[in-house]
Amino acid sequence: MSLPCHTVAAIGFIQSPYKQKFGVARQPGLVPAAEVVLPLLPIYGADCVRGLAEFDYVWLQFVFHGVVEEGWSPLVRPPRLGGKQKMGVFATRSPHRPNHLGLSLLKLERIEVDKQVRLYLSGADLLDGTPVLDIKPYIPFVEAKPEACSGFVAGPPPLLQVCWLPEAEQAFQAASLGADFRLLLEQSIAQDPRPAYQNIQERIYVMHLASTDVYFRIDQQIAWVVDLKPHLETIKGF
Incomplete structure (x- = not known):
């Protein structure tokens, strides 16, 4: 039996320091320093958020826009199971879902x-440009x-210890990136953003965070920040 299809549209798009899928926290709240802004489209004015500021937390329903073209799978490999065991997609929070919600x-x-309503949110696990479909207040006694x-x-999940090589520390100081960025960087890397099946100690990983490329490697349970460089597209002014 097919049900009538109702068209949905974004009410706003997330502005996030996570510019690529690699490095985004796998669940909300794991990286408290991950702050995002949700500017609502002009049609959604002050009346739409009247009373919302009285709540501490909100639910955002959104589209995993970064993986829509990859399709979906009935079975996925959750990172929490080491990427080796398959579970049904509806038993996971994988982005590769039938409707990518x-x-x-x-x-x-x-x-x-x-002139525009803007929500400032923290603990985010959202990619820059994420289309948001709905906002609902979190009600503790119900949920x-x-x-x-x-x-x-x-x-x-267990956390990695994050350490800095002297060259990376010098690059950080030279770029004047600030304490907030450092906290975001360390909390994000501590979550171990590598694919669950990958454990190559000598490999250097690159995370595009805000306007900076962060280079790091992981040895056992220690993540070493190797270097920081301005992102190439940022330098070009794109």
């Missing part, structure tokens, strides 16, 4: 209302179920 619970830092069974996901 995502749901994130983010901390609402503040709302600005002037918090700490005693619920969570299947194969038992607690937060």
Whole structure:
């Protein structure tokens, strides 16, 4: 039986420091320093967010736009299982879903209302340019179920220790990137953004974070920041 299709459209697009899929936190709240802005489209004015500032957290429903062209699969390999065991797509939060819909619970830092409504959110796991379809307030007594069974996901993932090589420290100081960027960088790398099946100690990984390319390698449970450079497209002014 087919149901009538209702067209949905974005109400705004996320402005995020995560410029590529690699490095984005795998779940909301794991990187508290990941701050994003959601400017709503002009049609959604101040009346649409009246009363929302009284809530600490909001649900965002969005589209995994970065993987739409990759399609979907009935079976996926969750990173929490080492990328070796398959689970049904509906038993995971994989972005490779039939409709590529995502749901994130983010901390609402503040709302600005002037010519455009802007929501400032933290703990984000969202790629820059993510289309947001809906916003709903988080209501703890309805939605918090700490005693619920969570299947194969038992607690937060283990964290890597993040260390800096002297050259990377010098590059950071020279670029004057600031304490907020450092915190974002370290919290993001500590989550181990590598594919679950990959453990090549000598490999140098590159994460495009804000306007900076961050180079790092992982040895056992230590992530070494190797270097930082301005992103090439940023230098070109794109």
